[in-house]
């Protein structure tokens with residue numbers, strides 16, 4: 606799958622990786638930083654997503670669209686689409702540019718709004734990548750848990766590098782009888798919950 610990346614896709618990914626690396630050291634303000642997943646995390650998401658059951662594929666927290674590219678690339682393999690939610694107008698503009706350049710627009714619906722104001726529109730969710738502000742992980746989990754289809758996956762980023770902030774949500778999910786959950790030590794730590 607990864608050997609089939611177009612030049613445009615690879616080039617945009619490399620550019621976003623460079624900007625993200627610079628952001629972390631050059632004093633760029635937190636709200637302006639891209640705060641992306643690692644490349645290995647992107648590959649992991651693609652590999653998980655390509656086998657997702659039927660239902661919506663969603664992402665909470667688009668930023669400039671780096672993680673969305675990994676999801677959309679896998680969605681394209683199976684003729685599906687990713688719905689990605691982003692609250693910042695500045696990030697939405699960057700993401701639109703990303704999807705246009707990478708030529709993956711046909712596999713992405715970019716929704717400019719607070720996810721928690723949009724979630725009522727969703728029903729059967731097959732895959733959710735959760736990567737927004739850490740304080741909304743618990744409300745996001747609560748809002749989507751009952752909408753996940755059997756064998757659907759919730760994957761939450763920053764389970765190790767921001768463990769303290771995520772700990773209440775992680776502990777609640779581990780106790781939730783509807784899910785099997787595990788933290789995978791890849792990138793910044795991916796907390797995976799499978800709907801039974």
Ligand SMILES: C[S@@+](CC[C@H](N)C(=O)[O-])C[C@H]1O[C@@H](n2cnc3c(N)ncnc32)[C@H](O)[C@@H]1O
Pocket residue numbers: 639640641642665666667668669670671672673690691692693696718719720721736737738741
């Ligand atoms: C860590 S960044 C996402 C990085 C992106 N997933 C990637 O790896 O390329 C978090 C993003 O979530 C957005 N965000 C925060 N709260 C949100 C909300 N309630 N709904 C939608 N997006 C939100 C922020 O504006 C920010 O761009």
